Amino acid sequence: MKNNAVRTFALMLLVSLLIGCSHYTVNEQNRKFDSLSGYRFDTLSPGPKNSDSLFVCLMFSGGGTRAAALSYGIMDALRKKVIRVNGRETRLLDEVDCISSVSGGSFTAAYYGLFREQLFDDFRTKFLERDIEGALFGSLFNPYNWARLASSYFGRIDLAAELYDSDIFDAANFEQLQKNGRPFVMLNATNLGADRRFDFTQDYFDALGSRLDNYPVARAVAASSAFPYLLTPISLKNYPLAQGYTAPWWYKNALTPKNWITDRFDAAKNLSVYLDKENSYIHLMDGGLSDNIGARAILDAFDRGFIRTRINQGTIKQLVLIVVNARTQSEDQLTHV
């Protein structure tokens, strides 16, 4: 009788400890702002085979494993396509400068960003042909995870992120993405509070007063693909701005009321959500909630970001945008209702 009581007490203590220790990975504060470091387009090496004169951007839509498979197929086609640029032959894949992705497409984008040609060796077995949903479901039946999920700081999305981190992305962080150089991979999620797009780049993390370099890529992919209700949001802490922070060049005078219908005003409103430190945390879910084809990040770069700067500087001669949309319906059905 006494032994049973001791065992029960020990078990309860263990469960309490598990609950107490379970916490999601928190993004780290950035103390000193540096516009020349971190995961942003301008800090990435173009690589030996990439020319700026031909600038290629890909957009990978959402659509679960179907979207991941379609974008994988497109990457394979780009690998096999040889073109002539500035008098030399090169693969079209080597000319890709940026990839913007949402949800299922983010798995392919992040995997290529991290592991490059390995995508064509093992992405199918590691992700496309694997029952990831089954593995996630199975982890919910593990009693160890029951105790962790009882914590208010650990949700189903954190279990998913752990699985992606260990089984797909080899615990890689954004520093590794940065070291690999171009293409610049923009993993898009949706900020539930503001109902706006959020991408995992240092520009966004600057506004959060945070560092992206040591943040796990798997958590960004998890946020990008966090389907509502099935999964819970990924949370990021909004810290005070780093010392020396300066807003992007287009932000100055952008919030002029008479310009309220312009895209620049809208972009400035989006940034101001994170500059408002009353918003202590942001909660992210599937990027498809705000843009299911991943086009907005590229359009923003075209309007006022790294693409616009290079067009005005005369370095981009030809701009190629490829939309990989895994949508199954060929046209909108609204007019037929």
Next chain:
Amino acid sequence: MAKEYLVVSFPRTRRVLINGQFSGTTNIILELEDGQYEVTLGPPKNFTPEKYDIDLHGTSSMNPMIVEFKVLKL
């Protein structure tokens, strides 16, 4: 997506700063979103005026806004 067009005129080729960001060079058409900007040139500081505050809208590629800097005579 709507674009506005700006030419920063100067007797020499010089880098153009829009809101403090290098954004192209003088004497070519620059594409920007509409709105207010501060326009100046990169170093050396041998030009006048020091800067322009512009409100860019209603332009076209055939009819861009033109702001003119002159060489400062010392």
